Amino acid sequence: xxxPPTGWNTGVLRDAARAGRMETDVMTLQVSxxxxxxxxxxxxxxxxxxxPTAALAKNDADEIIxxxxxxxxxxxxxxxxxxxxxxxxxNTVPMTVSVESPMTDASYVxxxxxxxxxxxxxxxxxxxxxxLSGVAEANTRIRLxxxxxxxxxxxxxxxxxxTDSKLVKVTIGGCGG
Amino acid sequence: MADVKPRIRLDKKTAQKGDxxxxxxxxxxxxxxxxxxxxxxAVVPRKIINKFTVELNGKPLFAADLEPAISANPYMxxxxxxxxxxxxxxxxxxxxxxxxxxxxxxxxx
Numbered sequence: 001x002x003x004p005p006t007g008w009n010t011g012v013l014r015d016a017a018r019a020g021r022m023e024t025d026v027m028t029l030q031v032s033x034x035x036x037x038x039x040x041x042x043x044x045x046x047x048x049x050x051x052p053t054a055a056l057a058k059n060d061a062d063e064i065i066x067x068x069x070x071x072x073x074x075x076x077x078x079x080x081x082x083x084x085x086x087x088x089x090x091n092t093v094p095m096t097v098s099v100e101s102p103m104t105d106a107s108y109v110x111x112x113x114x115x116x117x118x119x120x121x122x123x124x125x126x127x128x129x130x131x132l133s134g135v136a137e138a139n140t141r142i143r144l145x146x147x148x149x150x151x152x153x154x155x156x157x158x159x160x161x162x163t164d165s166k167l168v169k170v171t172i173g174g175c176g177g
Numbered sequence: 178m179a180d181v182k183p184r185i186r187l188d189k190k191t192a193q194k195g196d197x198x199x200x201x202x203x204x205x206x207x208x209x210x211x212x213x214x215x216x217x218x219a220v221v222p223r224k225i226i227n228k229f230t231v232e233l234n235g236k237p238l239f240a241a242d243l244e245p246a247i248s249a250n251p252y253m254x255x256x257x258x259x260x261x262x263x264x265x266x267x268x269x270x271x272x273x274x275x276x277x278x279x280x281x282x283x284x285x286x
């Protein structure tokens with residue numbers, strides 16, 4: 001039996017062996033290439049859609065996030081945003097944000113930005129930390145006008161940006177709507 | 178606003194070097210968002226504390242830029258690693274420029 005060219009996945013190999021005909025091999029190759037393209041396109045969509053909610057923001061959330069990250073794509077992880085799933089009173093919603101970081105002179109979190117995408121104004125609070133902090137964690141009480149996503153962005157001293165977001169259902173809106 | 182007395186609590190006033198100290202602060206302030214309307218339909222002008230800073234012996238330790246989305250009577254809680262004894266200076270700055278300040282001592286052994 002002919003050995004198929006290298007670089008094919010094992011599934012293709014198995015199919016090719018079973019069919020034992022050259023056309024099938026070509027067909028399988030075409031399909032797999034198409035699948036590969038589709039996968040690549042999907043991957044791209046996933047990569048650009050890291051903050052899918054921000055695209056639907058009705059306030060200046062996008063601009064604020066962009067100016068904070070400097071156009072960089074924020075990465076998921078490291079940041080943990082603690083908010084209640086359901087906030088009965090949007091006037092005071094307790095919020096804790098923490099970032100995994102050794103907080104030493106060599107590696108620490110410089111800034112944490114909190115953004116709410118459906119508030120009249122997107123900015124919520126902007127924390128500035130230093131290696132003296134010892135641990136990157138802050139807690140405050142925020143206002144949420146309606147059910148929405150709250151997004152946290154953390155900037156490291158090396159310029160990397162990490163993000164986390166959380167959907168909070170608000171029963172009675174804050175901001176005196 | 179000179180009569181405002183912020184409430185500050187450190188979970189320990191004396192700490193071992195390297196200990197984490199938790200600081201809780203609360204200050205009375207309306208934090209008027211500038212989004213509300215009064216009974217006559219006129220917008221209530223914005224009046225918030227827009228900046229909060231904490232310094233240890235003059236060195237910046239923690240700061241926050243506040244937006245109208247911070248609740249009335251802003252509460253801030255954070256931690257820091259005890260490195261040296263000294264004075265923590267807390268400053269809240271109002272939209273109109275008024276400053277509310279407070280100090281707290283910490284002893285590190």
